[in-house]
Amino acid sequence: MSQAVSQTLEAEYRETFPVSAELYQRGCANFPSGVTHDGRYLEPFPVYVNRAGGSHKTTVDGPELIDYWMGHGALLLGHGHPAVVDAVQKQAALGTHYGACHELELNWADWVIKLVPSAEKVRFVNSGTEATLMALRISRIVSGKTKVIKFAGHFHGWHDGLIPGADAPHDVASYAMPGVTDGVMGDLVIVPPNDLAAVERAIDEQDPACVFVEATGGHFGTVPVRGEFLCGLRELTAKKGVILVSDEVITGFRVHPGGSQGYYGFTPDLTTMAKILAGGLPGGALAGRADLMDALQFDNQHGKKMKHPGTFNGNPLSAAAGTAALEIVSTGQPCDHANEVGQRLRAGINEVFTRKSAPWVAYGEFSAVNILPNYHGPRPDGDEFIPHENQLELLDVSQDRRLTCAFRTALLLEGVDYFGWKAMTSAAHTDEDVTRTIDAFDKMIDRLREDGLSE
Ligand SMILES: Cc1ncc(COP(=O)(O)O)c(C=O)c1O
Numbered sequence: 001m002s003q004a005v006s007q008t009l010e011a012e013y014r015e016t017f018p019v020s021a022e023l024y025q026r027g028c029a030n031f032p033s034g035v036t037h038d039g040r041y042l043e044p045f046p047v048y049v050n051r052a053g054g055s056h057k058t059t060v061d062g063p064e065l066i067d068y069w070m071g072h073g074a075l076l077l078g079h080g081h082p083a084v085v086d087a088v089q090k091q092a093a094l095g096t097h098y099g100a101c102h103e104l105e106l107n108w109a110d111w112v113i114k115l116v117p118s119a120e121k122v123r124f125v126n127s128g129t130e131a132t133l134m135a136l137r138i139s140r141i142v143s144g145k146t147k148v149i150k151f152a153g154h155f156h157g158w159h160d161g162l163i164p165g166a167d168a169p170h171d172v173a174s175y176a177m178p179g180v181t182d183g184v185m186g187d188l189v190i191v192p193p194n195d196l197a198a199v200e201r202a203i204d205e206q207d208p209a210c211v212f213v214e215a216t217g218g219h220f221g222t223v224p225v226r227g228e229f230l231c232g233l234r235e236l237t238a239k240k241g242v243i244l245v246s247d248e249v250i251t252g253f254r255v256h257p258g259g260s261q262g263y264y265g266f267t268p269d270l271t272t273m274a275k276i277l278a279g280g281l282p283g284g285a286l287a288g289r290a291d292l293m294d295a296l297q298f299d300n301q302h303g304k305k306m307k308h309p310g311t312f313n314g315n316p317l318s319a320a321a322g323t324a325a326l327e328i329v330s331t332g333q334p335c336d337h338a339n340e341v342g343q344r345l346r347a348g349i350n351e352v353f354t355r356k357s358a359p360w361v362a363y364g365e366f367s368a369v370n371i372l373p374n375y376h377g378p379r380p381d382g383d384e385f386i387p388h389e390n391q392l393e394l395l396d397v398s399q400d401r402r403l404t405c406a407f408r409t410a411l412l413l414e415g416v417d418y419f420g421w422k423a424m425t426s427a428a429h430t431d432e433d434v435t436r437t438i439d440a441f442d443k444m445i446d447r448l449r450e451d452g453l454s455e
Helices: 007-016 018-030 082-094 103-115 128-143 182-186 196-206 227-240 259-264 290-296 316-329 333-355 401-413 431-450
Strands: 049-053 056-059 064-067 121-125 148-151 188-191 210-214 243-247 270-274 284-288 361-363 368-372 422-424
Touching: 007 018, 007 401, 064 431, 082 316, 103 121, 103 284, 103 316, 121 128, 121 290, 128 210, 128 243, 128 270, 128 284, 128 290, 148 196, 182 188, 188 196, 196 227, 210 227, 227 243, 227 259, 243 259, 259 270, 284 290, 316 333, 333 361, 333 368, 333 431, 401 431
Parallel strands: 148 188, 148 210, 210 243, 243 270
Antiparallel strands: 049 056, 056 064, 121 284, 270 284, 361 368, 368 422
């Protein structure tokens, strides 16, 4: 026994998922910590999955799970939506990489321009990380400046330029990142979120090329950003002539067909996208003002072109999946459904916590269901509820690793795969999923209490 979680929990977990335990031995031989994404790391071992459909995925051990990872947020339509599967199957037979321009990339870009209010021109890349990297480089080329402002707790992918400051704790010493040079750190200005005065000071003192924001708040609203802050940020950056980059890698096509800018009605200069954009296949994009995107153009007005190769840019399979998915997203129904499921889960889970007098709370907006353990502040009084009232910084905390593993394994034993401390709901989640998930939370609290891991 690794004793990563309590003895009883671990024993039952090992008994329920024995094949996963075995596969993880191979994983550890092949990969650092046995995994291919830090977020999939789980002690004593993660579950292995070999099939998925709709809102469910099936483990190699047999048990089926209600999935709240949903492809790390990419699968708004659920696993294996027939229109997406059909588009990908047809395209796979026609060719997976032409090394040439093709009509599907035009159709895909048409959807982006139609749905995303600020998108005048588009360039496809392969991930959200690549999209934010491109936004940063273009901002520097166009402005001739080097510094970048980002908010503490906002995540923009894992490249050197923006990964520091993504996770708590947020103090200057903790911003140093192994492998990121002092030179890169010197160009990065990290400002607390929801504080326009601090942004204004940073702009005046640092003269940045651009400001990056996760438009509904860091890590999809773990610390919410409200519409008023976004609109204020837009006004301020426009007044100061600083490029505003809205990172819509998660929010894009999710909170609303037009992303958070469609929902809140603000217009960033550049917008980064990925996840739902490519219908569950790899893909990303940068879109925005034509004069800024012009930095990618040969012989452009800036006199400097941003070099941009990329073997799989706009690849036909992602274009086929993305086009099929965005057409369905454009109806608004998938976003509405996912948002409504999110609301019902938040309410139902909070009822469980209140009934059981457990010091836990669920909160969030849109299709995010964040869970905060060890919470003793005011209780929810509706879906607008934000824990800790105005002390939003208290929301951005790293949870104890043992509690995190216990929470996740206890839910897995109840047939629910929670995306860390946050669920991402989809258009495929059903009433039955909601009822079963709420019940799973009830039992999760019992398990953790039995093991002395929750009050
Ligand atoms: C807001 C945001 N930006 C950027 C990224 C990075 O995207 P990717 O994982 O596709 O590189 C993510 C990934 O979760 C994200 O949530």
